[in-house]
Every structure is written in structure tokens, then in C-alpha cells.
Amino acid sequence: MGSLFRSEEMTLCQLFLQSEAAYACVSELGELGLVQFRDLNPDVNAFQRKFVNEVRRCDEMERKLRYLEKEIRRDGIPMLEIPGEVPEAPQPREMIDLEATFEKLENELREVNQNAEALKRNYLELTELKHILRKTQVFFDEMADPSREEEQVTLLGEEGLMAGGQALKLGFVAGVILRERIPAFERMLWRACRGNVFLRQAEIDTPLEDPSSSDQVYKSVFIIFFQGDQLKTRVKKICEGFRATLYPCPEAPADRREMAMGVMTRIEDLNTVLGQTQDHRHRVLVAAAKNIKNWFVKVRKIKAIYHTLNLFNLDVTQKCLIAECWVPALDMETIQLALRRGTERSGSSVPPILNRMETLEDPPTYNRTNKFTNAFQNLIYAYGVATYREVNPAPYTIITFPFLFAVMFGDLGHGALMAAFGFWMCYKEKPLQAKKIDSEIWNIFFGGRYIILLMGLFSMYTGIIYNDIFSKSLNIFGSSWNHSYNQSTLMDNKDLQLNPDSTDYSGQPYPFGIDPVWQLAEGNKIIFMNAYKMKISIIIGVFHMLFGVCMSLWNHLYFKRRISIYVEFIPQIMFLMLLFFYMVLLMFIKWTSYGPTPPHYGDEICQERVENNGGATIGRWPHHFRYTIKDFDTLIICSFENALYLGNTIPKFISSIVVAILFAKRVFYSLDSHVFMATAGGLKISSFI
Structure with missing residues (x-):
């Protein structure tokens, strides 16, 4: 069953179409956009296929339309956008009328241009x-x-x-x-x-x-x-x-x-003739500008249909076209209805035949999207397309990508500007789409409008947590810190610090986000904020990686690859847990066990090592946190040695074993392929893994 979380089930089908109904049926299938045809003539040159003349006629019509478009843009005449729905592909007999119309417009315009150029040269x-x-x-x-x-x-x-x-x-x-x-x-x-x-x-x-x-x-x-x-x-x-x-x-x-x-006298006469020539040229271009967008769509659809028909095979009677195509299993009925409509449009009495085929080939990956999820799906495709029926990471990326961006970008002011820009593009979606802007940069922005909106909203959320708006803090609830220094002390001392064990600290943290007092810490504000954001990013990133590895478990269970669970998933999860998750665990232990208030760990040995290194203390550690940076590092190293590194031999040993296990899958498949070749009588297998 296809869903947003896994690619659609695909079926290989064989399609039989009558020659007179093939064009209309392919046109209906093209409007659906649910069918991928296979090339049944891979060895035939593109210039030797059945419908090559029709494709050339379409190329010639496109050339004439491009010439008309260039002249229209040259005069600055606005081209009328396609009102309502995009026009359907015209019938084959309409190609003659379109060719005649384009030929007449091109000849008339070229004649007018030649006359105008001659008159301008004379002028x-x-x-x-x-x-x-x-x-x-x-x-x-x-x-x-x-x-x-x-x-x-x-x-x-x-x-x-x-x-x-x-x-x-x-x-x-x-x-x-x-x-x-x-x-x-x-x-x-x-x-x-x-x-x-x-x-x-x-x-x-x-x-x-x-x-x-x-x-x-x-x-x-x-x-x-x-x-x-x-x-x-x-x-x-x-x-x-x-x-x-x-x-x-x-x-x-x-x-x-x-x-x-x-x-x-001759100049005055030429001015009159030139004015009449320009008026006639303008009328021709205005008439063409009203329909040129519509004509482009029609010609390109005709060309796409004949290009698709060139992928088909002809039967021996030359009356039936045979095609092979991949279709979503859930849309078989929809495709059959489209084929029936195409047959009725063409007036054919023989219905098309759509048969399922058994195959060992890997089907193409098809993920059903809408205008919201399409941008996130394209973001996934930028890194790679998942194998058929693998778990689709796009639904989770809808949250993780904007949020991880916001963790490092977090600013309430800049996030609001980004969210406003994304909201404007979403609100003006239809008018902006109708403009058909050709700028590549604009199309990238507009295609990712929902991503920009979510990135802005998440940046506002993290900006509130960081208490950061245009690099400034808001003191909404009142700081939890105050100082008892007089004015002369503040003026005479460049560096001052607040003691959390004294009346400088109220005892209650700031209700939400970073305390605004950090704006006054000119000496270590940037160091603290960067370290804080970096650690938060590492913690969330590690959990993100763990979640990605867990998604591979769902794939192994779905495809019944038990060996991959033992020699791929378990080693990967152990490797992440013993290295990166262990690092995250150390961060939490450090936050909860060490600080300016008396911690849980500390002994006489650490005190002596600090004093021997020349650190000045007031009282016995850890009653106050007033050591130099060198002494602080000594304390932390000492405490970690006593508290955390007593049994680190086991994680080191397991990590080395995990690295060795990661090679087991290749060894297993290599041995399995040799066994298979032996049982197959020496039959050579080009690719077994």
C-alpha cells in the first residue's frame, strides 16, 4: 500500500493500442502524469523512428513561436497568460491549422520587418x-x-x-x-x-x-x-x-x-510610411501575444505525445502499437478510465488492452506529493532517490530540516522577516504562479516557499528560547541576577563577576529562555552563546542520526533482510551509541554535576593538584568557583578521571569489534555468491549483491 511514508507499489504493464487511438490515449495518460513508458526501440536511431517527421514539424512550429515571442518582447507587448486550466493537447488534424497560422504570422512579420528596416535605412x-x-x-x-x-x-x-x-x-x-x-x-x-x-x-x-x-x-x-x-x-x-x-x-x-x-520633403513622407508600417507590425504582434502562451503549451504537448509514441513498437500488421509502462498499483483503474476516454475521443471501436507483466527488474521509485510536500521531496532527491519501496524520509524532513536550521539561525527578528516573506509567497501563490516568471533564482525561492515559511517560524521559536531579537535580548520577566557593586567599583574595574552563592542570584532561573543579563557579559557572552548553540546542535544532530539509522531497521524488516539487521543495523547503532551518544551523555553529566555551586564530585587529590599547579583558592574546593582557567581545566580533568573513566576499556573494545562487524555483510554476500555459483553449475552472475 502506497503512502507518504513509503514509495508507491509499481506494476509493469503491457499496453496494446490501435494506431488511430494511440495519440488520444497517450494524451489522456499524459494529463494524468502517472505512467512511465519504457523504450522498446533502444537500438533504433532517433531519426529512424516512426513519428520522427511529426516531431520535426513540432520543432519547426516551436522555432516560429520563439521568433514571434522574441519580436513581442522586443516591442514590450505584454503576453496574455493562460486563463483557467491549461489547454489539452490538440488533435493531430489541428496541427495543419496551427502550422498554417504560424507560417502566415512569420511570413507577414518578416515581410513587415524587412520593409521597416529598408525604410529606416533610407530614413x-x-x-x-x-x-x-x-x-x-x-x-x-x-x-x-x-x-x-x-x-x-x-x-x-x-x-x-x-x-x-x-x-x-x-x-x-x-x-x-x-x-x-x-x-x-x-x-x-x-x-x-x-x-x-x-x-x-x-x-x-x-x-x-x-x-x-x-x-x-x-x-x-x-x-x-x-x-x-x-x-x-x-x-x-x-x-x-x-x-x-x-x-x-x-x-x-x-x-x-x-x-x-x-x-x-522625403523625410516627412518616410515618417508617414514608417508610422503606418509600425502600426501594422504592432497589430500583428498584439494579436499573436494574446495566444502565444496557449500555442506554446499545445505544440509542446503534441511534441511530447509523438516523442512518447516513438518509444512504442509496431506489431506485424502495422495496425497496433505495443508499449510497456510502469504504473502505480493503486491507480490502475484511473489509468484504464483515461484509456477509455482516449478511445472514445478518437472514435476507435477497439478498446485498448492493459495487461500486468511479471518481471524481476527493479521498479522506479514514485512518491506521491502535493504542493506542500513537493519541495521537501525535491530536497531529499537532491541527496539521492530512495530504492523502490524504501522508507521515505521526506515526511520527517518537514520538521527536522527547518528545526535544525533554526537551532543555528535562531533569531526572533530575522525569523519573523523570513516567515513573513514565506507567508507572502504562500498567500500570493496563484497570482505569482500565473506570472510565469523566468528567473531561475526566483523559481528556487518560490518552489521552496513552504520551507522558507517553516524555517522562519522555527527560527522565531528558537529565537525566543535564545532570547535573541536582532542580536538583542528582551527583559520581559526581569533578570534573575543583580549586582551589589557601587558606581565607583563599576567604573574602576574592567572585569567583574557575579557569585551565584550570594545575593547576586535570586535562586530562580529566568522563566523562559536565556537570561537577558548575558547581554552585559562582554567578556564571555559570545563564547557562552556559541558553545550553548553548538552543544544543542550536536545533541539534536546525534538523535537525528540515531533516528535515521532506526529507519534502516524498518527497511530491513520490510524487505526481510535479517542478515542486514545483525551485520549492519546493530553495529551502526552500537557505533553511534558508544561514540556520539556517549559524548551527548557526557554533556548532560557535566551540566548536572559541575557548576559554580557545590558539585557531587570532588576530593582531596583534586584540591592538591590544583594547588600544586599554582591556582589560588578561597576556602576548599568546590565551595567557590574562583580558579583560573588553567586550574578549572585541571579540576574538570581530575573529576572526570575519578568519576567517568573508570570503565572506559569496555567501550573501546566494543567499538573496535563493531568496526570489524561492519565488514561482515560483504564477506557474507561474497561467500553466498560463491555457493550460488557452485549450485548453478558454474553459471556466471554479473551482480549478486
Whole structure:
């Protein structure tokens, strides 16, 4: 019988399905999520299976949907979440309609994008030409200025300026280049042309949109004056190397004004066309955004169904599909009902056949979970999956994991913050699930929301015990300690101590948790609290380990492995008891037997050893607890030697025997396998243990 405490009983079944009903039946089984199919074609290549073409069609549809999704996200259009229940897998005949819809949307969107990119590129060219015509007017005015005659002489030389009594005419090119390339561009022109060119540049104030990437880029307008065709060729090569865009620029002012007016008219027309193109693109994407989540689910379900059908075998008549699957024994009736529904949906007249099979294979482990236990079960799976029908530790982890975390974390304030965060995720569970957030970190937090809630609640509980809230204590009931020192004593002495045998202690402990007076113990507060938490963690951890070993006993009894009880469970429990549980026992003995008040143990020998080590005493030990740290260690060692270590030879001997017994299981199975091989006539067994 399956339960939360042990994995479900699984049954290997053989399933016979008619070809026309196989798709619908697998779809119904997939909605249940209770069946694990075996691959009956392990030697067949994935590209040679029966339904490989259908899987490829699904891959192609997924590619088109991803393209649509990328364009939708690029425009910042919200995608409508799936309302209500997740849609079921569509019928095979609906694949044709889905393919046609996706093909139409992709072609339409690609055509719109290509047109928009061409229009944007044309718009960019006209915008750059507009800036060139504006900026170069200033450059030409400067070149025509008589005051710049000295610069022209420097560039061309006095003999070059006048040839036959007439001024030489300079050639020029104008264009646009990325702003960050200007310094390197200028250096290259100077070196390649040996200083025989004149470069002027001006920055374009507004950024321009790159039609390919839609990024905003900053550019600069430049104009280069030169003389001769050789320099012209060299300048154009350099511009091409720096990916500068050259534009025709008339020399006459009237021609430039006329061209500028034509450019402005074309820019206005392009703005109108671009706006209409963007509106059409937006309408296409908005229509796709309403259904894209739904389409993704449908396509992936179709793909999963055909991938599962590729695991089946065909009979000799090619009309029946044969499958083998593991199913929970308790859900056989549910699975048969699902198969019946699938047969009715497909319109087949032949019902499916589900037969139980006998097998010696180890069934898969299946633990039934819900939204609360699922996170804890995944926590167990992170360490390992239990063998079939082994005890499931997840129910106990629901308590032990948050509590052991809280033992070390214990803080009322921080625990309240953690619990509030976990409670918020649990309270907003459905809206947060509907958002389908893709962040991996967020999904980890949200998947463990119940773990976070319990860790916060347990941390609040241990924080109350530790009397710790944001590293501060609350004095709710009033401290059990008070001091009789006057103000001058407190000011003159750095270290003072309270005597529990005097009026400093009221005689009654703090009602609940740690006494808040420990906040004043600056010298040993951290040492005491860390030691206290560490010892508590060790005690609870040892009992936790003992409980885990006891769970193995339930497995041995269930699987009737008597030899494992004798050579595995008993040695393990003895080993834990003689070492770790013995250590825990010593902690309790120390707490109950030693302290600042007169203990049960003590003798003259201990007193003499302390005095010989140089310790100063007031009265005879253990009436007061005022030895140095060195003397205190001597007292404890002395007392433990007299009280606890009189018979420690026996535990040492038993511990050594236990370690030897742990190897007995391997020896037993090794001998047993040899006997089995002998009785089997020398038949080789590949794995017997």
C-alpha cells in the first residue's frame, strides 16, 4: 500500500493500442502524469523512428513561436497568460491549422520587418544627408573666408596656390562616421596623406537609430578637402575602411538649399510610411501575444505525445502499437478510465488492452506529493532517490530540516522577516504562479516557499528560547541576577563577576529562555552563546542520526533482510551509541554535576593538584568557583578521571569489534555468491549483491 511514508507499489504493464487511438490515449495518460513508458526501440536511431517527421514539424512550429515571442518582447507587448486550466493537447488534424497560422504570422512579420528596416535605412541616410547639408554650409563659409589664406598656403604652398595667375580648385568629400572613430580616422588621414588634406568635423547632437540593431548611436559629420585624383582615391579608401558613409554634396549654395528642401520633403513622407508600417507590425504582434502562451503549451504537448509514441513498437500488421509502462498499483483503474476516454475521443471501436507483466527488474521509485510536500521531496532527491519501496524520509524532513536550521539561525527578528516573506509567497501563490516568471533564482525561492515559511517560524521559536531579537535580548520577566557593586567599583574595574552563592542570584532561573543579563557579559557572552548553540546542535544532530539509522531497521524488516539487521543495523547503532551518544551523555553529566555551586564530585587529590599547579583558592574546593582557567581545566580533568573513566576499556573494545562487524555483510554476500555459483553449475552472475 502506497503512502507518504513509503514509495508507491509499481506494476509493469503491457499496453496494446490501435494506431488511430494511440495519440488520444497517450494524451489522456499524459494529463494524468502517472505512467512511465519504457523504450522498446533502444537500438533504433532517433531519426529512424516512426513519428520522427511529426516531431520535426513540432520543432519547426516551436522555432516560429520563439521568433514571434522574441519580436513581442522586443516591442514590450505584454503576453496574455493562460486563463483557467491549461489547454489539452490538440488533435493531430489541428496541427495543419496551427502550422498554417504560424507560417502566415512569420511570413507577414518578416515581410513587415524587412520593409521597416529598408525604410529606416533610407530614413537614416536622408537624416545624415540633412545634417551634412546643414553642417557643410559652415565649412564652405569658413573656406571662403579671406582670413584663412594662411592656412591654405600652409596646406598647398605658395607656388601651388597660384598657377598661371589663377587660384587652384580643391576637391572635397563629405560624409558621416561614428563619433568614437573620429580620433583614429583623423590620425590615419594625416599619416596616409602626409598632411596634404584638410579635415573638418562637427558632432550631430541627436542620436541616430541603427536600422539593423535598433540601437541609438552618435555620429559626426566630416568634410575633407584635397587636391588631385590620387589623394581623392586614397581618402575614399580610408573612409571605406572606417565604415564612414559618403554622401554627394553640391558645391554651390543654391544647389545645397534645393537639395535640402527635397530631403526634408522625403523625410516627412518616410515618417508617414514608417508610422503606418509600425502600426501594422504592432497589430500583428498584439494579436499573436494574446495566444502565444496557449500555442506554446499545445505544440509542446503534441511534441511530447509523438516523442512518447516513438518509444512504442509496431506489431506485424502495422495496425497496433505495443508499449510497456510502469504504473502505480493503486491507480490502475484511473489509468484504464483515461484509456477509455482516449478511445472514445478518437472514435476507435477497439478498446485498448492493459495487461500486468511479471518481471524481476527493479521498479522506479514514485512518491506521491502535493504542493506542500513537493519541495521537501525535491530536497531529499537532491541527496539521492530512495530504492523502490524504501522508507521515505521526506515526511520527517518537514520538521527536522527547518528545526535544525533554526537551532543555528535562531533569531526572533530575522525569523519573523523570513516567515513573513514565506507567508507572502504562500498567500500570493496563484497570482505569482500565473506570472510565469523566468528567473531561475526566483523559481528556487518560490518552489521552496513552504520551507522558507517553516524555517522562519522555527527560527522565531528558537529565537525566543535564545532570547535573541536582532542580536538583542528582551527583559520581559526581569533578570534573575543583580549586582551589589557601587558606581565607583563599576567604573574602576574592567572585569567583574557575579557569585551565584550570594545575593547576586535570586535562586530562580529566568522563566523562559536565556537570561537577558548575558547581554552585559562582554567578556564571555559570545563564547557562552556559541558553545550553548553548538552543544544543542550536536545533541539534536546525534538523535537525528540515531533516528535515521532506526529507519534502516524498518527497511530491513520490510524487505526481510535479517542478515542486514545483525551485520549492519546493530553495529551502526552500537557505533553511534558508544561514540556520539556517549559524548551527548557526557554533556548532560557535566551540566548536572559541575557548576559554580557545590558539585557531587570532588576530593582531596583534586584540591592538591590544583594547588600544586599554582591556582589560588578561597576556602576548599568546590565551595567557590574562583580558579583560573588553567586550574578549572585541571579540576574538570581530575573529576572526570575519578568519576567517568573508570570503565572506559569496555567501550573501546566494543567499538573496535563493531568496526570489524561492519565488514561482515560483504564477506557474507561474497561467500553466498560463491555457493550460488557452485549450485548453478558454474553459471556466471554479473551482480549478486
